[in-house]
Amino acid sequence: QQQVKQSPQSLIVQKGGISIINCAYENTAFDYFPWYQQFPGKGPALLIAIRPDVSEKKEGRFTISFNKSAKQFSLHIMDSQPGDSATYFCAAGLSWDYKLSFGAGTTVTVRA
Amino acid sequence: GAVVSQHPSRVICKSGTSVKIECRSLDFQATTMFWYRQFPKKSLMLMATSNEGSKATYEQGVEKDKFLINHASLTLSTLTVTSAHPEDSSFYICSASFLGGEKLFFGSGTQLSVL
Numbered sequence: 001q002q003q004v005k006q007s008p009q010s011l012i013v014q015k016g017g018i019s020i021i022n023c024a025y026e027n028t029a030f031d032y033f034p035w036y037q038q039f040p041g042k043g044p045a046l047l048i049a050i051r052p053d054v055s056e057k058k059e060g061r062f063t064i065s066f067n068k069s070a071k072q073f074s075l076h077i078m079d080s081q082p083g084d085s086a087t088y089f090c091a092a093g094l095s096w097d098y099k100l101s102f103g104a105g106t107t108v109t110v111r112a
Numbered sequence: 113g114a115v116v117s118q119h120p121s122r123v124i125c126k127s128g129t130s131v132k133i134e135c136r137s138l139d140f141q142a143t144t145m146f147w148y149r150q151f152p153k154k155s156l157m158l159m160a161t162s163n164e165g166s167k168a169t170y171e172q173g174v175e176k177d178k179f180l181i182n183h184a185s186l187t188l189s190t191l192t193v194t195s196a197h198p199e200d201s202s203f204y205i206c207s208a209s210f211l212g213g214e215k216l217f218f219g220s221g222t223q224l225s226v227l
Contacts, residue, residue, distance in 0.1 A: 042221060043220045089155060103155065
């Protein structure tokens with residue numbers, strides 16, 4: 001059972017544009033929602049994470065929007081740069097054990 | 113920030129041999145470590161959860177006798193792929209968390225190729 005659904009599978013954005021990736025989860029007990037960035041041949045790196053008590057969190061060019069009632073959350077990458085070209089994974093889980101369920105991933109390509 | 117070191121980064125072995133992958137937390141005591149498997153252009157699949165000093169908990173469908181996990185100390189967990197076969201070729205990643213911590217830290221991954 002896929003607990004976290006992520007879309008789109010891939011996207012292409014021009015330099016300076018906005019990349020938007022969406023995720024939906026099923027388990028209402030989840031209280032930790034991180035986003036990870038992964039480059040080929042490397043492990044995932046935490047970008048930003050949010051907990052359900054806030055609707056939005058911003059760190060630099062990265063913003064998470066969270067809709068608890070809809071069980072959805074999204075990542076916005078503002079002013080996208082070629083160095084942002086990577087695969088992005090959303091995840092969801094319980095903050096007390098960090099046993100995360102991952103989305104399928106979105107490959108972002110930023111064209112110069 | 114906290115660092116998780118994974119070694120080796122890449123290993124090639126012959127079919128039938130065993131391979132050990134190490135995952136170390138360098139600057140914190142990892143109460144829990146996770147092992148994942150990732151196929152090309154696919155998501156991370158959780159294989160098992162290991163807690164220091166206790167037996168690992170394996171996810172459904174993961175063969176515990178093939179993928180041996182040892183979490184002998186608060187800074188080291190190992191994954192041994194026993195009697196490796198070509199279908200075991202994959203990217204293996206570990207992650208670690210600590211009690212009271214607010215993040216999960218990932219290793220850099222190990223690319224296993226079984227010939």
